[in-house]
Amino acid sequence: MRLITFSIALVLMLVTSSCVPSLQPLYSERDLVLDRALLGQWMESKPDSKSTLTFIEHGENEYKLISTDDKETSTYLAHLVKLGDKLFLDISGDPSVNCQTLSMPVHMFFLVSQTKPSLKLRDLDDKWLENYLKKNPAALKHQIVDKDLILTASTEELQRFVLQHVNTRGAFTDPVEYVRKK
Secondary structure (H helix, E strand, O other), X not given: OHHHHHXXXXXXXXXXXXXXXXXXXXXXXXXXXXXXXXXXXXXXXXXXXXXXXXXXXXXXXXXXXXXXXXXXXXXXXXXXXXXXXXXXXXXXXXXXXXXOOOOOOOEEEEEEEEOOXXXXXXXEOHHHHHHHHHHOOOOOOEEEEOOEEEEOOOHHHHHHHHHHHOOOOOOEOOOEEEEEOO
């Protein structure tokens, strides 16, 4: 019952986000890397966007990520995850601050297509994942709460799934590109 109550609150908080929340991280300690190329401030390359990402080194193999747009500023803990030859960014709410988007202990992850000269992030496509799991419900542990998908799979299951589908057409969105703020 606690998980369902938690999940309902989580869904209400993430209603404006296209990311699929996971109750478990995409990483174990052995998967973490620190790439100093991420450090600093990045701005989305779209001309009309006011979205920025600021990465600050925050402990061993961890970043503090400050995300801003024209409406709000949110602070996250971020981990760069190396699985095989692929990089992913796992973000979760920073418990030391009031984070409006991810104040619950959930994780969201992005495929990192590139870190130099620009940063390109690709989200796991929520519509693709929903359709895939409707056809293959046992492929990855999940729950549907108020018509929204929440991943409940273990870290190992998440890793296998994303690596299996990292090159599947439509599984990840087109990249969002960020350039260094001058």
